[in-house]
Amino acid sequence: MDAIPVRPARIQDVAAAAGVSVSTVSNVLNRPERVNARTAERVRDAVAALDYVPHPGAAGLRTGHTSSIGLVLPDVTNSFYARIARGAADAAYDHGYALVLCHSGDAPEREQGYFTMLVEQRAVGAVVVPLSADPTRLTRLRERGIPLVLADRAMPAQDGCSVSVDDIAGGRIAVQHLLGCGARDIVVVNGERSIRQCTDRYQGARQAVRTRREARLGQVVAEEMTVAYGMEIARGLDDLPDGVFCTNDFLAAGLCRGLAERGVKVPEDVQVVGYGDLDIASFVGTTLTTVRQPVEDLGRAAVEMLLDEVEARAEHAHEARVFAPGLVLRDSTLSLAAG
Amino acid sequence: MDAIPVRPARIQDVAAAAGVSVSTVSNVLNRPERVNARTAERVRDAVAALDYVPHPGAAGLRTGHTSSIGLVLPDVTNSFYARIARGAADAAYDHGYALVLCHSGDAPEREQGYFTMLVEQRAVGAVVVPLSADPTRLTRLRERGIPLVLADRAMPAQDGCSVSVDDIAGGRIAVQHLLGCGARDIVVVNGERSIRQCTDRYQGARQAVRTRREARLGQVVAEEMTVAYGMEIARGLDDLPDGVFCTNDFLAAGLCRGLAERGVKVPEDVQVVGYGDLDIASFVGTTLTTVRQPVEDLGRAAVEMLLDEVEARAEHAHEARVFAPGLVLRDSTLSLAAG
Numbered sequence: 001m002d003a004i005p006v007r008p009a010r011i012q013d014v015a016a017a018a019g020v021s022v023s024t025v026s027n028v029l030n031r032p033e034r035v036n037a038r039t040a041e042r043v044r045d046a047v048a049a050l051d052y053v054p055h056p057g058a059a060g061l062r063t064g065h066t067s068s069i070g071l072v073l074p075d076v077t078n079s080f081y082a083r084i085a086r087g088a089a090d091a092a093y094d095h096g097y098a099l100v101l102c103h104s105g106d107a108p109e110r111e112q113g114y115f116t117m118l119v120e121q122r123a124v125g126a127v128v129v130p131l132s133a134d135p136t137r138l139t140r141l142r143e144r145g146i147p148l149v150l151a152d153r154a155m156p157a158q159d160g161c162s163v164s165v166d167d168i169a170g171g172r173i174a175v176q177h178l179l180g181c182g183a184r185d186i187v188v189v190n191g192e193r194s195i196r197q198c199t200d201r202y203q204g205a206r207q208a209v210r211t212r213r214e215a216r217l218g219q220v221v222a223e224e225m226t227v228a229y230g231m232e233i234a235r236g237l238d239d240l241p242d243g244v245f246c247t248n249d250f251l252a253a254g255l256c257r258g259l260a261e262r263g264v265k266v267p268e269d270v271q272v273v274g275y276g277d278l279d280i281a282s283f284v285g286t287t288l289t290t291v292r293q294p295v296e297d298l299g300r301a302a303v304e305m306l307l308d309e310v311e312a313r314a315e316h317a318h319e320a321r322v323f324a325p326g327l328v329l330r331d332s333t334l335s336l337a338a339g
Numbered sequence: 340m341d342a343i344p345v346r347p348a349r350i351q352d353v354a355a356a357a358g359v360s361v362s363t364v365s366n367v368l369n370r371p372e373r374v375n376a377r378t379a380e381r382v383r384d385a386v387a388a389l390d391y392v393p394h395p396g397a398a399g400l401r402t403g404h405t406s407s408i409g410l411v412l413p414d415v416t417n418s419f420y421a422r423i424a425r426g427a428a429d430a431a432y433d434h435g436y437a438l439v440l441c442h443s444g445d446a447p448e449r450e451q452g453y454f455t456m457l458v459e460q461r462a463v464g465a466v467v468v469p470l471s472a473d474p475t476r477l478t479r480l481r482e483r484g485i486p487l488v489l490a491d492r493a494m495p496a497q498d499g500c501s502v503s504v505d506d507i508a509g510g511r512i513a514v515q516h517l518l519g520c521g522a523r524d525i526v527v528v529n530g531e532r533s534i535r536q537c538t539d540r541y542q543g544a545r546q547a548v549r550t551r552r553e554a555r556l557g558q559v560v561a562e563e564m565t566v567a568y569g570m571e572i573a574r575g576l577d578d579l580p581d582g583v584f585c586t587n588d589f590l591a592a593g594l595c596r597g598l599a600e601r602g603v604k605v606p607e608d609v610q611v612v613g614y615g616d617l618d619i620a621s622f623v624g625t626t627l628t629t630v631r632q633p634v635e636d637l638g639r640a641a642v643e644m645l646l647d648e649v650e651a652r653a654e655h656a657h658e659a660r661v662f663a664p665g666l667v668l669r670d671s672t673l674s675l676a677a678g
Contacts, residue, residue, distance in 0.1 A: 066456050066459045066460040068407075068437065068439070068460075071440070075425070076415065076421050076424050076425050076428065077418065077421040077422050077424075077425050079416065079418070079421075082415050082416040082418075082421045083416055085415050085416075085440060085442075086414070086415050086416050086442055089415065089440050089441070089442035090442065090444070093441075093442070093449070093452070093453070096456075098407065098439045098456060098460055099439065099440050100407070100437045100438065100439055100440070101410070101424060101428050101438050101439070101440040102428070102432075103424075103425055103428035103429065103432070105429070110432070113432070114432070117405050117435075117437060120405045121405040121407075121437055227621070227622055250622075253622055279618065279619065280618065280619055280622045282566070283566055283589075283592055283619045283622065
């Protein structure tokens with residue numbers, strides 16, 4: 001029989017040896033078509049040199065068991081959270097961990113019930129999209145020996161890692177784009193002030209407008225961020241702006257539909273930018289230019305930061321990683337004309 | 340100290356004592372607003388009489404550990420599978436089990452890797468939406484002591500339980516509705532013949548048309564079941580039918596958009612019924628009348644049938660449970676006029 005190695009190579013070891021990120025190693029192993037041939041060869045050489053075994057099955061057989069990570073989410077049928085789940089599941093698989101899906105269903109008792117379950121199950125840690133900003137429950141979980149990474153919410157770095165998207169940057173690039181396409185009289189159709197993402201996106205919009213002396217910025221607040229409210233706002237706009245930034249795609253889809261009913265053309269009369277790149281963004285009458293958030297990356301990074309803490313407690317440094325959003329160009333702005 | 344009970348009451352015991360389904364007990368405990376007051380009282384009485392502890396946390400503390408169930412899916416960001424996951428997560432939580440999310444990503448090796456992980460983790464069983472109809476891998480998993488329930492696919496009852504939706508009935512009610520709204524010249528816009536759901540939905544459509552001597556049924560097959568192909572088909576229709584049944588909502592949304600471009604009015608000129616009740620069904624220019632599938636119920640039932648097998652092996656009888664779809668009335672048919 002062969003000698004059992006002291007510590008089997010981990011995916012991080014392969015990444016370090018090949019000089020690439022863990023995601024790239026994972027892509028070479030699972031989605032090779034996404035990686036260029038040269039990089040892939042370097043990764044495969046590192047895999048061979050370190051005798052790295054990528055399948056969690058094989059890794060588990062070595063250690064005799066599979067450890068669990070919890071993923072606590074409000075609602076897995078919300079596409080934003082589903083994308084976090086996909087990224088987290090991919091990362092957990094690559095590292096040989098089981099991902100326990102905890103669907104809190106917007107109920108705090110149930111979120112708490114899942115925390116108890118994770119403690120009992122001796123989960124090595126959890127990625128949590130928390131229901132409320134109240135950190136007490138989360139602190140208690142950490143005190144019971146379960147490391148946490150917060151997703152879609154920043155956290156003071158001394159308390160643990162977090163991953164989130166930079167919503168100020170998202171608002172800024174949305175309105176910069178409208179300005180670049182020639183819009184000067186811009187309205188932000190926003191959600192309630194109490195939603196952190198909404199105030200951040202508006203703040204970004206203001207930063208963008210400040211760079212243009214002749215540009216004006218207004219704001220209309222929708223009671224709910226739905227298609228129906230977007231339509232209602234379109235019907236109620238007295239002086240039509242030449243650009244509208246809606247802080248989610250539902251509002252934007254409703255706005256486009258409401259404008260169409262009034263005979264207002266998008267993008268000729270009013271240019272519109274949404275936020276989120278939800279499925280509907282490419283299905284509505286005028287496909288939406290919108291802000292895309294790297295949500296799968298966020299889910300993946302959360303799991304990887306968690307495992308870094310779990311597997312390398314001594315060296316681990318907490319980090320609040322913030323992801324940059326990007327713009328997807330479609331028909332609701334004059335992007336091509338503006339060059 | 341109190342004596343430890345021989346076997347703590349399970350949710351099934353409460354359901355039996357109250358004379359209701361397990362789902363109803365779960366609703367009383369988690370979503371009481373959904374249950375009428377009288378039923379809720381009966382359930383609460385049974386909970387008290389049996390000293391039933393609903394939280395998985397508490398149940399786990401009694402037994403000292405939490406067992407796992409695997410949920411193997413092709414893609415959790417597909418809303419159909421996300422809804423299965425929600426139903427399965429709810430049921431697992433109610434019964435005190437951890438649900439391990441296995442995102443096979445359309446890769447057979449990865450599906451296999453997850454099966455190995457579930458064996459190692461000593462999962463008590465798995466709900467599987469299999470990637471291929473090839474039963475070999477699934478049989479092997481069962482031989483390794485992991486009971487399975489297939490979801491979204493029927494299975495011979497001697498091999499295990501399965502849950503699926505009756506697509507023939509779905510096609511039938513879609514076209515019955517078009518006939519009831521006065522349509523007589525009906526076209527089915529369908530996906531490829533190799534997709535079981537597509538041939539079933541068409542078969543249901545034919546059954547419905549056979550009940551009306553004066554009605555005619557045609558079929559157009561789309562290469563892909565997407566918005567783009569729906570639009571293309573709308574542009575290519577020479578003789579306009581008065582009713583169209585699209586076998587998914589993407590095709591229906593595209594068809595409506597393509598018809599609008601030609602100046603054809605939905606529902607006045609052509610009535611349209613979709614299938615799936617995806618989010619887009621309520622977002623498109625003309626909101627879609629469509630077939631709704633009870634997908635959460637399917638996920639929930641799969642977990643409950645699995646646990647019935649796990650917890651009561653001797654008495655368990657395999658079952659192929661088939662769920663009935665229903666119709667959601669919206670603006671793309673003359674439903675109200677037809678009464």
